[in-house]
Amino acid sequence: MALQPFLALGAILFGIGLYGALTKRNLIIVLISVEMMLNAANINLVAFSHFAVTPNVDGQVYALFNIAIAAAEVAVGLAILLSFFRIRNSSDVRDVNLMKW
Amino acid sequence: MLFGFPITGETVAYFVLALIIITSGVFLMTLRNVMHMALALGGVFLGVAGIFIILGADFVGIVQVMIYAGAITILMVFSLMLTHSRRKTDEEPEAGGLRGTVTFIGVAVVVGAILLVVRKTSWPVSPTALQPFHQSTVLLIADALFHTYTIQFELVSALLTTALVGAVIIARKEEQ
Amino acid sequence: MIGLTWLVPVLPLAAYIILLASGRRMGEAVAAGISVTAVFVSFLLSIGIVGDVAAHGPAAPTVYPWLQFGSGSAGTITVGYQVTSLNALMLLVVSLVSMLVFLFSRSYMRGDDRFSRFYQYLNLFVFSMLGLVVSPNLLQFYIFWELVGVCSYLLVGFWYFKPEAAAAAKKAFIVTRIGDVGLFIGIILLYLSRGTFDFNTLFGAASAPSGMMIHAAAPLAYAGAKFFSLWYIPFAGWHAGAFVTLVALLVFIGAIGKSAQFPLHVWLPDAMEGPTPVSALIHAATMVAAGVYLVARMFPLFEASATASETVAVIGGFTAILAASIGLTQRDIKRVIAYSTVSQLGYMMLAMGVGAYVSGMFHLVTHAFFKALLFLAAGSVIHALDTQDLFEMGGLRKYLPVTHATFLAGALALSGIPPFAGFWSKDDILTAAFTSGHYVLYAMGLIAAFFTAAYIFRVYFLTFSGVYKGDRHPHEGGPAMTIPLIALGVLATIGGFINTPFAPILGNFLQDQGPIGFNPPANWALMAVSALVGLGGIWLAYTLYRTEEGRAERFAQRAGGLYTLSFNKFYVDELYSLIIVLPVMKIAGIFQFLDRWIIDGIVRLAGEIGYTGGVGVKYSSTGQVQTYGLVTVFGLAVMVLIVIGIGGVI
Numbered sequence: 001m002a003l004q005p006f007l008a009l010g011a012i013l014f015g016i017g018l019y020g021a022l023t024k025r026n027l028i029i030v031l032i033s034v035e036m037m038l039n040a041a042n043i044n045l046v047a048f049s050h051f052a053v054t055p056n057v058d059g060q061v062y063a064l065f066n067i068a069i070a071a072a073e074v075a076v077g078l079a080i081l082l083s084f085f086r087i088r089n090s091s092d093v094r095d096v097n098l099m100k101w
Numbered sequence: 102m103l104f105g106f107p108i109t110g111e112t113v114a115y116f117v118l119a120l121i122i123i124t125s126g127v128f129l130m131t132l133r134n135v136m137h138m139a140l141a142l143g144g145v146f147l148g149v150a151g152i153f154i155i156l157g158a159d160f161v162g163i164v165q166v167m168i169y170a171g172a173i174t175i176l177m178v179f180s181l182m183l184t185h186s187r188r189k190t191d192e193e194p195e196a197g198g199l200r201g202t203v204t205f206i207g208v209a210v211v212v213g214a215i216l217l218v219v220r221k222t223s224w225p226v227s228p229t230a231l232q233p234f235h236q237s238t239v240l241l242i243a244d245a246l247f248h249t250y251t252i253q254f255e256l257v258s259a260l261l262t263t264a265l266v267g268a269v270i271i272a273r274k275e276e277q
Numbered sequence: 278m279i280g281l282t283w284l285v286p287v288l289p290l291a292a293y294i295i296l297l298a299s300g301r302r303m304g305e306a307v308a309a310g311i312s313v314t315a316v317f318v319s320f321l322l323s324i325g326i327v328g329d330v331a332a333h334g335p336a337a338p339t340v341y342p343w344l345q346f347g348s349g350s351a352g353t354i355t356v357g358y359q360v361t362s363l364n365a366l367m368l369l370v371v372s373l374v375s376m377l378v379f380l381f382s383r384s385y386m387r388g389d390d391r392f393s394r395f396y397q398y399l400n401l402f403v404f405s406m407l408g409l410v411v412s413p414n415l416l417q418f419y420i421f422w423e424l425v426g427v428c429s430y431l432l433v434g435f436w437y438f439k440p441e442a443a444a445a446a447k448k449a450f451i452v453t454r455i456g457d458v459g460l461f462i463g464i465i466l467l468y469l470s471r472g473t474f475d476f477n478t479l480f481g482a483a484s485a486p487s488g489m490m491i492h493a494a495a496p497l498a499y500a501g502a503k504f505f506s507l508w509y510i511p512f513a514g515w516h517a518g519a520f521v522t523l524v525a526l527l528v529f530i531g532a533i534g535k536s537a538q539f540p541l542h543v544w545l546p547d548a549m550e551g552p553t554p555v556s557a558l559i560h561a562a563t564m565v566a567a568g569v570y571l572v573a574r575m576f577p578l579f580e581a582s583a584t585a586s587e588t589v590a591v592i593g594g595f596t597a598i599l600a601a602s603i604g605l606t607q608r609d610i611k612r613v614i615a616y617s618t619v620s621q622l623g624y625m626m627l628a629m630g631v632g633a634y635v636s637g638m639f640h641l642v643t644h645a646f647f648k649a650l651l652f653l654a655a656g657s658v659i660h661a662l663d664t665q666d667l668f669e670m671g672g673l674r675k676y677l678p679v680t681h682a683t684f685l686a687g688a689l690a691l692s693g694i695p696p697f698a699g700f701w702s703k704d705d706i707l708t709a710a711f712t713s714g715h716y717v718l719y720a721m722g723l724i725a726a727f728f729t730a731a732y733i734f735r736v737y738f739l740t741f742s743g744v745y746k747g748d749r750h751p752h753e754g755g756p757a758m759t760i761p762l763i764a765l766g767v768l769a770t771i772g773g774f775i776n777t778p779f780a781p782i783l784g785n786f787l788q789d790q791g792p793i794g795f796n797p798p799a800n801w802a803l804m805a806v807s808a809l810v811g812l813g814g815i816w817l818a819y820t821l822y823r824t825e826e827g828r829a830e831r832f833a834q835r836a837g838g839l840y841t842l843s844f845n846k847f848y849v850d851e852l853y854s855l856i857i858v859l860p861v862m863k864i865a866g867i868f869q870f871l872d873r874w875i876i877d878g879i880v881r882l883a884g885e886i887g888y889t890g891g892v893g894v895k896y897s898s899t900g901q902v903q904t905y906g907l908v909t910v911f912g913l914a915v916m917v918l919i920v921i922g923i924g925g926v927i
Contacts, residue, residue, distance in 0.1 A: 001111050002226075006152065007219040009119050013145075015212035016126040022204045022906045024130075028180050030903075032142060035173060036126060039149045042165075050156040053225050057241040060158045061250055064242070067161075067168055068257045072264035074173050078180050079268035086274070091184040093903055100900030204907055210914035214921065 006047035014040035027084070027091045031077050038070045114155055122148035139178040146170040160239045278325030279336045282358045285322050285368055286407035288315040289375075293400035296393050308393040309383040312400055316379050319407065320372040327365045327786075334789055335361040338413035338477060354474065359413035362787050363638065367410040367570055370642050374562035374649045375403045377761035381653050382554040384757040385660055395435060399558065402428035406563040410570065414474035415464045418574075422460070422535070422567060426453050429564050433551040442550040452544040456534015460571070463527030467578075470520065476574060525578045525585035528571065529592075536568025536622045539596040543850055545619055549611040553656030556611060560618040561649035569625045569641050576634055576793060590630025590710075594718040594725075597623030599847065601728035605735070606833070606844040609665045610655050613736050617691060618648055620725055624706050627718060633709030634794030635784045639776045640702035642783070646772045647690035647699055650765035651733075654684035657758050658740060661751035667736060672745035676752060679759045681741045683766035688737045690769040692730035693811040695804075701773030704807045709797040723810055730814025738822040 013036060020033030042063040049059025085091050106112045125144030132138050146169035153162035246254050292315035296308055330336075340357030379399060386395050405428055409421035427450075434446025468474055532538070537545035545565065549556055559565060572579060572589065579586050597620045604616035621644045628637030657680040658673060659665055674681045690697035693704065703726060710719040745751070753759055776783035778799030787793065821832055833840045842848070 001106060001109075001115060001155075003224045004219050005106075005115060005119070006156065008216055009122065009152065011212050011215040011219065012123055013126060013149075014215075015208050016123070016130060018211070018910065019204060019208045020130050022208070022903050022910065023201055026181075028177055028184065029129075029138075032129070032138075032177055035169070036129075036145060039146065039165075039169070042161075043149060043152055046153050046156045046158045046161055049158065051224070057158075057238055057245050058249075060161045060238060060242055061245045063153075063158070063161050064164060064246075065250075065253065065257055067164055068261060071168055071173065072261050074176060075264050075268040076271065078176060079270075079272035081180060081184065082272045085184045094901060096902070097900030100898050200907070203911065207907065207910040207914040210917055211910060214914075214917040217921075 003047055003051040006043060006051075010040040010043040010047070012040075013037075013043065025092050025094065027081050027093050027096070028078075030093055031074065031081070034077075035070060035074065038066060042066050111155055114151065118148045118151040118155070122152070135178065135181045138181070139174060142174050142177060143170050146174060158238060160237070160242050278322060278329045279360050280339075281322055282326060282360050282368075282411055283339075285319045285326070285372065286404050286411060288319045288322075289400040289404040289407065291315060293397050293404060296397045296400065299393070301391075301393055303393050305383070305387065305392045308396045309379070312396045313376065313379045313383070315400065316372055316376040316403060319403075320369075320376050323365070323368040323372045326360055327369050330360060330362050330365040330789070331786055335359075335365075338475070340413055340475075354416055355414060356417050357413050358411040359476070360411065362789050363570075363573060364410050366638065366642065366783075366787065367566070368407060370645045371403065371406050371410060371562045371566070374645050374765075375399075375406075375558060377764055378554050378558045378562070378649065378653070380757055381557070381656065381761040382552075384754045385554050385656055386552060391435075395432075395552070398428060398431045398435065399555075402432060402558060402563055406567065409567055413476060415467065415476070415479075416474045418571075419461065419464055422531070422571075423457065425535075425564055425567055426450060426457065429453070429548070429559055432555040432559070433548045435551055435555065439550065441547075445544075445547040445550040449544040449548045452541050453534040456531045456541055456568075459527045459529075459534070460531025463524050463531065466520075466524050466527065470524075479578075521578065522582040522584045525575070525582045526588060528575050528578065529585060529589055532568035532571045532626070533592065534568070535571070536565045536626065537619050538568070538592050538623060538626055539599055540849070542596060542600065542619045543846075543853065546612050546615040546846070549609065549615050553611065553652060553659055556615070557649045557652035557656065560615065560652060561645040565618060565622055566641055566645065569622065569629065569637060572626065572629045573634060573638055573641075576629070579629065580632065580794065586630050586632065588630070590627050590715060590718055593623045593626025593628070593630050594710075594715075594721040595623070596620065597627060597725040598721045598728070599623075601725040601732065602843050603846050604732040605728055606840060608667050610658065610667050610670070610736060610740065611652070611665055613667070613732055614648070614651050614655055617651070617729065617733060618644075620729060621648065621691075623725070624703060624722065627722060628706040628709055631710050631713045631715055631718070632795035633706060633713075633797060635776070635781075635787050635796055636702065636705035636709050638787060639783055640699075640706055642775070643690065643698035643702040643769075643772050646765055647687040647697075647769035650683055650687035650762065650769050651691065653758070653762055653765065654680050654687060657754055657762065658684075658751075660754050660758070662749060667739040669746055670740045671743040672741070673751060674741045676745070676750075677741075679753055679762055683762040683769075684741065685737065686766040686769050688733045690773075691733050692814060693726055693807055694730075694815075695808050696770075696773065698769050698772035700808065700811070701777055704804050705776070705797060707807055708800050708803045709795060711803055712797045712800065713795060723806070726807060727810045727814045727817075730811045731817045732814075734815045734818035735822060738818055742823060 017033045017036035017040060021030050021037065024030050024033060045059040045063045045066065047059075049055065049057060049063075052059070081091060084096065088095050122145055125141045125148060129138055129141040129145065132141060146165060150162045150165040150170065153159075153165055289312070292312045295311055296303065336359070338357055338359035340355035340359075342353050343356045344354040346352050346354075379396075382395065382399065386392055389395060402425065405421050405424035409418060409425060412418035412421060430446045430450040433449050434443050436442045437446070464474070467479065473479060534541045545560075548559060551559070579589060600616045600619035600623060604613050604620065607613045607616065621640070625637045625640050625644070628634075628640060657677065658670065661673070661677060661680075662670060664670070686697065690699035693700045695701075707719055707722050707726070710722055774780070781796075784796060788796075845851075
């Protein structure tokens, strides 16, 4: 195997995640999409780690950090979402519009 | 030969996993039922975990399964069910029409450009690429985490603690 | 004592700073006490200085370098102090009169909301005047000159909540500014021609007219001259005499403004809107004397130009008779005395103009005494009656015996009745005018003297004799008021003896470095004429106001147009309004229109464009993160496409 197929897979997964993040109305799906984008980045990191000129585990460590931070993000994101849902009784991303003119 | 790659177990596994990931991703974008979505989400995460294992990152793969496929997927499903309402979110799950098209074109151009770059770039070929790791990566990762990246590791643990506390405070009900 | 000269102006400054720092918390008694003490010490020092000068002659100026902008003495501006006999005399007069006015103000301003502020201004005023007097060079002199102007503005407008007072303060400031500009140009020209501001260097050994000549080489030697040389060229071909005349006249314009000579006399009567002690200070010691002092200080310059001297004399004489004739008809007690000041200053200028340096300074001194006295007495009357209208007074001799006696002394001094102070000095001036051959000016001075006696005794009779027309119970204002009155009354009575023809003490004192100007010989016939004219004026006032009811009114009716002219101050104010103020206002109106509608319009239009654009664009901030993300992605896509289109990278 070579590096390119993994990068291509990462790019496609990233694209799907980006599309979802930009079009989905449900906040949770948007959050899921963001997770997918992070996963795509992780694929790239691990692939580079594997196919480096001198292979090492640094990329994997970065991927681990990424996962940890993604977990934290999900926790906080869902907390905000629940709080928002309690106030506005909605999980529609269009209702999150307080930061406008 | 499969798409220009010699047919090995690795190659086959890659294509199967890639198919699973992309299909699950597309399903995730199109399905509406919560449980189906959870299933698709699990597919994506498990597929990525498989990819990690193909790449010799067994530890990362296991972590991916535990955290993503396990914890995060369950959390998401719980949240979906908790916030389930019969309002417009369900009737109109995503932006349609012009907006969707424009988004699709934009994303397609960006992804296409990335693919183009991936294809056009002459990546350095590692002489040891085929068998980079001869043993489990757990030891290597442990060594890296606790020697090279000690500070970052501790910072991440602090971040996780903070996020945990913050999430609890944010999600807590306002006490009158 | 001469070494302590710097302390004389610094003491009032210190009092000013103390009062300024403590603000309103300071009690009236403390504020007044500090101020009076400071000026009193200044006065004692001044006595010592006068004694020193009399004994040892003037001291060399003590100067310190202040600004260094070139090489040599021309490139250094110094500050310091200098004591000559003229300075010492002025120090004495200013500090004496100020001290008495300070004391008087304690009673007069009692209970005023801004009592402490009033004393602050007074202190600053006296500091400025004393600083002006001891200045060894023209630049320092000019700085204090302007300070005096500022203080007069502050004090005349002290009751700024009265619109008239605010307007009068503004008028005083602006009108004197006109003169100041002339003075400033004169100073610059002097500096350019001589390369120095120092009085000593200016009028020292080279005070001969030829020394004042403009010549290209010498003045341009100092650094910075290249810049000035441009301005210098227009005078390059001038005859030295013409240049001296020009400078002298410019300097005199400054004196005209400050000393309220025609045609810039209009501010002084309006300045009556200030508190009465301020009027006394301005009129006797601090402000208007500065103009005469300037002419005296620059006397060699005027001596060098016959034209300038003649101008000074003519303007002085004309002002004397003009102001005196206006004073005849005014109803406001302070205004009468104000016009009297203008008139008396005219005498001083007349003296300076005909070259009678000592006579002019002598009259300045005696005038300081009796004019301060008259103002303080008027202040005492106003304090007792709370009105300034002469026709609401009368019969006050009974109620205000001290004021009455001292006012009478001041009036006699002003009228020039021997042996009161004014007689000696005024007679000196008239004799000088006559002896030097200025017969017309002499006649004008004589008529003015007649008017003077008439108007001041008109005030006297209307105020103190007859019966009181008001319904108050007037009484004296206490020792703080009566002591200065008595002190000044004594000075007004005997002050003339410092320079009688028999014993010219002042003349000898002022001319300790050799004769200055022209000393008229005693002329008994002229003295008799002066005294008779003064008595004649008093007789006129008596006949008109004491003998028969309504006689004055009938007289005024018979005078007809003349009376109206005089009562309306010869319409000078109206004339200025018409030919200066009105056009300026019109032009200002045009500019205001341009500024408000055209320039401001452009500015506001620019603002409107930005504002409207902002209001329009703000609606793009919908708060929808997905829209923001979409725009970002779209922008990225466009950039990627552009890069691909350009080629090379991908």
